[in-house]
Amino acid sequence: MPSNIEKCYQCGQCTSVCPMGEQEQTYKIRKFLQMEKLGIENEESIMTPFIFYCTTCYRCQDNCPQGVNIVDGVLEIRANAVHEGKMLDAHKKVAQMLMDYGHAVPNNTAGREKRLQLGLAEMPSTAQGSDDHLDEIRTLLHLTGFDRLIADEMPDMKVNEGLTLTKAGFDQPIAEESA
Amino acid sequence: MSELSLFLGCVAPNRYPGIEAATKKTFSKLAIELDDLLGASCCPAPGVFRSFDEETWLTLASRNIALSEKLDDDVLTICNGCYSTLKEAGDTLKKDPKLKETVNRNLIEIGHEFKGNHDVRHVIEYLYQDIGIERIKEMISKPLDLKVAVHYGCHLIRPLKEDGSELVNGNISFFDELVQATGATSVDYEDKMLCCGAGGGARTAILEATLKMTEKKLHNMADAQVDCIVNACPFCHLQFDSGQQDVNSRFRKNYSIPVLHYTQLLGLAMGYSADELGIGMNTTSTADLIKKIKD
Numbered sequence A: 001m002p003s004n005i006e007k008c009y010q011c012g013q014c015t016s017v018c019p020m021g022e023q024e025q026t027y028k029i030r031k032f033l034q035m036e037k038l039g040i041e042n043e044e045s046i047m048t049p050f051i052f053y054c055t056t057c058y059r060c061q062d063n064c065p066q067g068v069n070i071v072d073g074v075l076e077i078r079a080n081a082v083h084e085g086k087m088l089d090a091h092k093k094v095a096q097m098l099m100d101y102g103h104a105v106p107n108n109t110a111g112r113e114k115r116l117q118l119g120l121a122e123m124p125s126t127a128q129g130s131d132d133h134l135d136e137i138r139t140l141l142h143l144t145g146f147d148r149l150i151a152d153e154m155p156d157m158k159v160n161e162g163l164t165l166t167k168a169g170f171d172q173p174i175a176e177e178s179a
Numbered sequence B: 001m002s003e004l005s006l007f008l009g010c011v012a013p014n015r016y017p018g019i020e021a022a023t024k025k026t027f028s029k030l031a032i033e034l035d036d037l038l039g040a041s042c043c044p045a046p047g048v049f050r051s052f053d054e055e056t057w058l059t060l061a062s063r064n065i066a067l068s069e070k071l072d073d074d075v076l077t078i079c080n081g082c083y084s085t086l087k088e089a090g091d092t093l094k095k096d097p098k099l100k101e102t103v104n105r106n107l108i109e110i111g112h113e114f115k116g117n118h119d120v121r122h123v124i125e126y127l128y129q130d131i132g133i134e135r136i137k138e139m140i141s142k143p144l145d146l147k148v149a150v151h152y153g154c155h156l157i158r159p160l161k162e163d164g165s166e167l168v169n170g171n172i173s174f175f176d177e178l179v180q181a182t183g184a185t186s187v188d189y190e191d192k193m194l195c196c197g198a199g200g201g202a203r204t205a206i207l208e209a210t211l212k213m214t215e216k217k218l219h220n221m222a223d224a225q226v227d228c229i230v231n232a233c234p235f236c237h238l239q240f241d242s243g244q245q246d247v248n249s250r251f252r253k254n255y256s257i258p259v260l261h262y263t264q265l266l267g268l269a270m271g272y273s274a275d276e277l278g279i280g281m282n283t284t285s286t287a288d289l290i291k292k293i294k295d
Helices: A015-016 A017-025 A029-038 A060-061 A072-084 A089-101 A109-117 A131-141 A148-153 A161-167 B018-031 B044-054 B054-070 B080-095 B097-110 B123-129 B135-137 B154-162 B174-180 B207-222 B235-251 B262-269 B287-294
Strands: B002-009 B034-036 B074-077 B121-122 B147-150 B228-231 B258-260
Touching: A015 A017, A015 A029, A015 A060, A015 B121, A017 B207, A029 A072, A029 A089, A029 B074, A060 A072, A072 B044, A089 A131, A089 A148, A089 B002, A089 B044, A109 B018, A131 A148, A131 B054, A131 B097, A131 B287, B002 B054, B018 B034, B018 B258, B018 B262, B044 B054, B044 B080, B054 B080, B054 B097, B074 B123, B080 B097, B080 B228, B080 B235, B121 B123, B123 B135, B123 B154, B123 B174, B147 B154, B147 B174, B174 B262, B207 B235, B228 B235, B228 B262, B258 B262
Parallel strands: B002 B034, B002 B074, B074 B121, B147 B228, B228 B258
Antiparallel strands: none
16 A cells, blocks of 8 residues: 555654654654655665664554554655665565575474474475475566665675675665666 | 465474464364465565565565465465465455556466465454354363463454454454453453564564563563463564563563463363473473463
8 A cells, every 4th residue: 555644744643652662762753754755864864774663563553643554654665765775684684584495584403393393394385395486486586676686785695794794884885886 | 175275484384383283283173174385485574575675575475375376275374474464465466456467477477376366364363253252162172271461463453454354343352252262361461452572574673672562561461460472473472482581681571471372272272282282392481381281
């Protein structure tokens, strides 16, 4: 659903009910919506990384007197940030898991042992255990450009993660060069 | 003939396989066949991948649904995140022929097609709406004398709201009723509908802040003196179980509340042992709970 943040009149109800805002004072959803509305997000952004703090609990949206699809707005702001090369390092790793295993949380040694103890197959019947299915997923991720979205961020992640993350630091997104 | 395929997701089969085992056992007891969904991927996770790139999110989600459509099945999810992704992606594509065409242009390259002729279900609303409380009560051989903190989880409620379900009109009680059907008591506690803290990619990005939310929730549950937490989502399960130990070590707390997925609670009430349901495999000890059930 496209967001409708232009309907926001800045009452602040969203921030007042936000459980993340209660814990992290830097996460101010009302302020981020206004910045997005006015288009004042820029390279010196204060929205990233904080826009990624939202747990998408929808409490703000449920309490908005204007019926703003606030979480959809957050997702749009995030998507724009990601496409400008501002994906968080921790999220890049999750994205790479999807590319490598077809799963954000792939199976591991402890998982396999537990499965066997329960009388389940060592590997679940999911994509991770099948090269053919993994090929399908990687083909789709290539067709949608997701592989390039990730690759732009961290060309050498597997070779030398530390070096890459330093070079392609948060404030100097490589994506800017290709934009 | 089966009408449902079991969508496993990531966390249940790979971190808490007891939830997979419990789902298969309880459905077998209910005489409902579940097809395996061979080759299913990450749903993909709503908070993370949906906010990276919507086309990628829709495309992978529609592949998972298409796998189920090939079996002429509805999809059964055991995770709120998977439910949110698959239900909302499926409904979006059903309503938007242009988007559906875009997604199918990609899917056809790998021999699949999203038709949009099946639905996505969550185990909790499925048990409540299609099986019913009375039938579940009939299947209980070992009523549980437990005080339970029910945790619905945000992404069980949201897709139902989007769908206009009457389950979420006014006072929400369907999950509590399912818990009570096992003989257990669903205990009210402060801010019951509060998020566990994990969703939206926040656990990955800022673990410490998410644990503060979890701590608030654990505090309210402990105040209500419950025997266990019962959830409907392996990711909430992870945050309450593994996260509980992180909360204890980081914030110098001493919480010890066992965590069960509803299918595990139902399995106990149907007479399966805690071992068969993987209940002893949690990070936070379940020993006292298991002892209480045996006594």
